[in-house]
Amino acid sequence: MMLLNPIVLGPLLLLWAFCYWIIPYFTTYKHLRHLPGPFIGKFSNLWLGLGARNGQKYAWVHGAHQKYGKVVRVGFNHVSIATPEGLRVVYAHGNGFLKDTFYEAFVSGVPGVFNVRDRAEHTRKRKIVAHAFSPGAVHDFEPYMSANLERWVSQLDRIASNPGKDGFTRMNMMPWCTYLAFDIIGDLAFGAPFGMVWRGRDECESSRPGEPATYVPGAETLNRRGELSSTLGLLPALRPWARYLPDPFFSKGLRSVKNLHGIAVAAVAKRLESTEGTQSGTQQRRDILEMLCRSKDAEGNPMARDELVSEALTQLIAGSDTVSNTACAIIYWILDGERRNPGTIVPRLQAELDEAIHASPLIAAHGEVKSLPYLRLCIDEGMRLHSTSAIGLPRLVTGQGGVACENEHFPEGTVLSVPSYTLHHTAEIWGPDVEEFKPERWLNATPQQRMSFNPFSYGPRACVGQNVAYMELSLIIGTAFHRYAFKLYQQKLASHEGFSKKPVECWLGIKLRDVKV
Known part of the structure; x- marks a missing residue:
């Protein structure tokens, strides 16, 4: 095959770039030039x-x-x-x-409620998924959250039992928030925790059709998938060529997309197999997957298997990454606020928790913490400062008249x-204190x-699951600050963004409190 002479190829590439990038700037998109x-x-x-x-x-x-x-x-x-x-x-x-x-x-497999673009299809999916997040359904989730939270606290107790000279044990809270969030959503969306808290490491079973099951790092897989999908979503012309690009970011990301889908396939398959042959009178688990399995569309049809996997995967992504990132960031910002203004935040929060949690179990009950005003102020202020959903979610303007906004x-x-x-x-x-953690600003x-x-x-x-998120965050933050004293070691919370924004690490000291009840 004849190759183009470099003398000819150079001008051709410049001509292509001019036609592809420059001409549309002056023609198709000239209304944005100003x-x-x-x-x-x-x-x-x-x-x-x-x-x-x-x-x-x-x-x-x-x-x-x-x-x-x-x-x-x-x-x-x-x-x-x-x-x-x-x-x-x-x-x-x-x-x-x-x-x-x-x-x-x-999209991995078929579109889910998060990434489906068609409005009618989204309405159909959201009606089905919304049943799994009704107030009654969310109430039924607490036993599963509590069981995983108890395992988490047991591990933190073990870590706290080996203090340093300052009386605190040094630890990175970020991975432990990740393990807990993954295990909770595994229990809610797939019928069993992934076992990350118990093992103390990032590990999930993954499978693909025709291949034996393997174990992959779930959180790392999720993060890489988010990074890759966000990049290719903005640069769609690269999608067909991503596997051939020399940057390992793309090959590792594509592997993570397959592995993450495999995690959902394996978990759904294991759950459905465990319920096959169950007698009709047997008590069923009340969790997200069970409700999705029982759901019907307007014509009375249940979800197909591939759609069930996609919706379960959506819940895995939404319920693990966001909650783990947010919980860790809230802990950091509470401690940072206390460091900057000693005696103003943590004592007030712990006094509220100590009064509300009357017994001395390992963990708080949702009924004890769900309506605590200062705890909610701390959670909201932490979410404001960290903003785990930090990016602008892109929307395509429809309608011949377009839209007016900010005098444009x-x-x-x-x-x-x-x-x-x-x-x-x-x-x-x-206000001028925008970068400071001040829960009272919400009053x-x-x-x-x-x-x-x-x-x-x-x-x-x-987000259809925001009530579940608030429930988890109230239980995690309430339990953590009721049971433990913390000391913050790092000066800044650095973050890395896939689809959501994740703290890179959160180094702090931990020790058990002497709580009088």
């Missing part, structure tokens, strides 16, 4: 994709807003709007916007997003502040 933003972002999604590849997209977008203002062009057809009005417009009920093609990179008009086909991290860290909204929160608080997204695609 918007400020990173230079490369005006012509392609490469700037956003590199941010995702480096695990810092949320920080890059936040920096762009600090430099350019509230409305920033971050991609060739993508505008980021960091205002409460943007949140209301972009994610509102009834606006008809679609999830962007970005979400297609997250965005025609049909424009991609809009609102970055939660930036909203949560805007001094104009929260007199303004309507603008409440509107800007976006830990679970907003509108019809908001």
